[in-house]
Amino acid sequence: MTANNTIPAFCQGIKFFGENLPHFNEYGDTPAIAEGKTAISSPTDKKAVFQTLLYADALRYLTLQVTASKESGHPGGFASIADAIAALVMLGHKNIITEVGHHAPGFYSNMFLDRSLEDMGINTVEQMMERFREMHGLLGHLSGQIPGLLNPAGPLGQGQHFAMAGAKLHQGVLFPVTIGDGGLGEPYIMSSFGHFNTAYPQTTNFLPILVWNGYSQEHHSMVSTKTNEEMIAYWQGNGFKEVILVNAKDFDDANQQEEYVDSTAFSFEKRLAFTEAILEATDKAAKSALGGTLTVLIVKQLKGAGVHKRGAQSHNLYPGDTLEKDYIVKGLQERALSPDAWQLVRTNCERSAGGSASHHVVTEKELPLPDLGALPLTEYEVQGDKKVATTAMGEIVVHVGKKDPNFIVTNADGNAASAINNINIGLNIVHPTVDPTYYQNPNGQVYEPLSEDACAGLAVALSLFGSRSLWCSYESFVINGLPIWQTVTQAMTELRRSTPSTITLFTAGALEQGRNGWTHQRPEVENYFAAMMRNGNIFPLFPCDANSIQVCYEWALNTSNKGVPITASKSPLPVRTTFAQTRQALQDGGVILHNSEGKKKVVFAVIGDMTLIPVFDAALHLEAEGIGVKIVSIINPRRLYRPTDVSWDTCTNKDSHFLDDEGFENLFGGDALIGVTGGSSAMLEPIMLRSKINRDVFAWKRGETTASAGEIMAFNGLTAENLTNRAEELLG
Secondary structure (H helix, E strand, C coil), X not given: CCCCCCCCHHHCCCCCCCCCCCCHHHHCCCCCCCCCCCCCCCCCCHHHHHHHHHHHHHHHHHHHHHHHHXXXXXXXXXXXXXXXXXXXXXCCCCCCEECCHHHHHHHHHHHHHCCHHHHXXXXXXXXXXXXXXXXXXECCCCCCCCCCCCCCCCCCCXXXXXXXXXXXXXXXXXXXXXXXXXXXXCHHHHHHHHHHHHHCCCCCXXXXXXXXXXXXXXXXXXXXXXXXXXXXXXXXXXXXCEEXXXXXXXXXXXXXXXXXXXXXXXXXXXXXXXXXXXXXXXXHHHHHHHCCCCEEEEEECCCCCCCCCCHHHHCCECCCCCCCCHHHHHHHHHHCCCHHHHHHHHHHHHHHHHCCHHHHCHHHCCCCCCCCCCCCCCCCCCCCCCEEHHHHHHHHHHHHHHHCXXXXXXXXXXXXXXXXXXXXXXXXXXXXXXXXXXXXXXXXXXXXXXXXXXXXXXXXXXXXXXXCEEEEEEHHHHHHCHHHHHHHHHHHHHCCCCCECEEEEEECCHHHCCCCHHHHCCHHHHHHHXXXXXXXXXXCECCCCHHHHHHHHHHHHCCECCEEEEECCCCEECCCCCHHHHHHHXXXXXXXXXXXXXCCEEEEEEECCCXXXXXXXXXXXXXXXXXXXXXXXXXXXXXXXXXXXXXXXXCCCCCCXXXXXXXXXXXHCCCEEEEEEXXXXXXXXXXXXXXXXXXEEECCCCCCCCCCHHHHHHHCCCCHHHHHHHHHHHHC
């Protein structure tokens, strides 16, 4: 280590320092971002180019040392795009998003250099290493809690949604999003770009940056065989008008034989030339995107450029890849900067965009929300005419859209098919073709890509960025959009700010889809939500009628940092509850719909609306035999867990209310208990855990083609006769 009394305090923990690079006295005497400025003056300024190169090397050094300190993490992918990240920041752009969770240590390094991590008590490199991949620290993939970072990143194919949501909500701000060529094989990425651009052609202030490094996690990427011309044509064929490609090989003077090369192996003059090309291309791409042109920047450089290994072997560190390992040491020494260079990089990072990302990116403050005023709730007469629950909710959705111009509804399968065509009529489908027959309008608020991933992605990204949204879907197709929904709801547990809950409406349940058969009968998805309820901020709601659904949506709209899936039928069904009853059920978990006395009492705990039909029929048979029946509609099952079952206390926005034992006994006390659901039995777990009486469960088994809801229920054993017989057996 070089002895130097002027080593900056933040450098404590750096293992190797180097000498000043050539031209340092000429181009490193003062920061390229002048005092009082937020960006460099020109991408061709020699001082800016030189200091961007220093910055990229600093990012590579930190990424490798921090990951090696834990013998764990992913340095290689980010290393191949470090030059472009440095260029973005030097140009004053800090609202940077990634699709690649494996780039996390590089993004943390970026946040360390601009002092964002100081907001979580990380002031030195040593502290950064201590807290990397540790609880309450810098977890292995990006989450919602790291200061200055805008989005979580885990599964591939998700990051573009956050960039598009940010662009839609913040015109005039650039939202670059790095996309790995390993993840480009996911179909969601290009299809979601395509639909968004068709729907919102004026919103182009997001900038995909393809990290074209030739490799994915463990092998060559599937797009590694494309020629430069083919890759350009691919993006052009997907609607991108400006495709800017920077190929490191064009600057190679080290005789690297492969198609993908490492710029850090070039002579220093060629390194500067490559860096200048990156700066110019990034500046051009940013101005193009901000200027109304759909633009992509492609950086073609070998994976692992400038770290310990190259290609897929650079992707991950394993036990034994320590700071003492020869190739780790060599990689660090080759990238080592002088203390003066570290300070120069830090100063530029501090000045860029006006300060640390943790104080300037759009997600570090709450987005103002328009006042919705009084919601247009219509309370229908109990036991009056049958009503369609989804249609009743649709009227409120239209009101929300009229009051909040940022609000959008997403639906892949069509609102009309879910009895919420009133949403289309009131808010219109956003479409370039004006057609009143189909309620299409370029200024509509109903977003209808075919992909459920694109539906869920934009809806949840808008919620995470502070706006209201609603994702609607057929229950059977929900699974295709749930990975990003889960990613965002998990991030919401960690956020240091409030943001509107991500709300969904799932319709056309299995019991309504008889003629369509098992392809449309997949209520097993409720297993997903049942498991997630234990997270602490997931509240699946099961309104039992048209009154109940309105109150459920009203409640969801007034919550924050939660995931609230509402599941309801699109068929006309009896109205069984008042508004007041559902409001109480949202607190207690359920509401008693029917209660009769007899020689013994059986309790039916029912999830859903159509499932109440055979239960009420069974009640008639049991009461004819002198048996008392209590029917409880479970509206909010999360309330029925015990506090110790749920990680509510780990959420930033804590919801600690659970039904107490006295309340539970009031709802479910009796001589026998039968849980009934048209979906997964897992959703009944809270009741089965707490009940101490004889009990059983009737639930979905599998799908089949049938002519009616009654027939599909019978196929799954959900009949009045079966319920009656089992109740009598449990009662002895």
